[in-house]
Amino acid sequence: APATLPRPVDQFVGQHDAHIIPAGLPGAGNLLVFDNQGTAGYPSVPLGLISGSRVLEIDPVTQQIVWQYSAASSRQPGWAFYSSFISSARRLPNGNTLIDEGMNGRFFQVTASGENVWEYVSPFLGKAPGSDAISNWVYRALPVSYDWVPQGTPRSETAVIAPTAALQPTNASR
Numbered sequence: 179a180p181a182t183l184p185r186p187v188d189q190f191v192g193q194h195d196a197h198i199i200p201a202g203l204p205g206a207g208n209l210l211v212f213d214n215q216g217t218a219g220y221p222s223v224p225l226g227l228i229s230g231s232r233v234l235e236i237d238p239v240t241q242q243i244v245w246q247y248s249a250a251s252s253r254q255p256g257w258a259f260y261s262s263f264i265s266s267a268r269r270l271p272n273g274n275t276l277i278d279e280g281m282n283g284r285f286f287q288v289t290a291s292g293e294n295v296w297e298y299v300s301p302f303l304g305k306a307p308g309s310d311a312i313s314n315w316v317y318r319a320l321p322v323s324y325d326w327v328p329q330g331t332p333r334s335e336t337a338v339i340a341p342t343a344a345l346q347p348t349n350a351s352r
Contacts, residue, residue, distance in 0.1 A: 184242035190234065191215060194280075195266035195318060199235070204273040204290075208244060209236040212265045212277070230260035233267040233277055247275060251292030266318040276321050283314030 192214030199205045213232040235245035249259035264280030274287050283300035306313040
């Protein structure tokens with residue numbers, strides 16, 4: 179179960195895209211940070227077996243975590259949201275948060291209550307830095323206004339209806 183909020187800031191490591199939420203956005207003045215999580219501290223605290231990454235919103239005055247997102251926020255196992263490097267998180271005008279799970283090239287948007295309302299996995303592959311591996315890594319995702327798209331650019335919107343997850347009985351017990 180997700181931890182009670184607000185609560186004191188706990189240990190985080192591998193933080194990315196730490197920034198103050200700008201004026202005019204929900205949470206303005208708070209620090210938003212992508213917490214990769216991982217082994218850290220002295221003595222070292224290892225990443226748990228089912229742990230994953232988090233996005234933290236911290237009130238810098240009270241030094242309290244006032245909002246967080248982890249896979250548990252969307253009722254998923256911890257490993258369903260994890261990036262050991264790169265990544266970002268940005269607050270949107272509607273109060274949702276745009277998250278870039280960088281090492282997986284995955285962008286998604288969550289509500290304040292943790293509902294995943296939009297997701298995209300980049301199909302664009304390229305050579306990963308420092309190796310011959312091919313990857314869809316994305317360092318950072320930044321929201322832009324819909325009006326930013328140049329006039330005359332073809333664009334359309336189509337609602338995506340998520341499939342219902344139906345659990346089917348199996349014959350495994352036979």
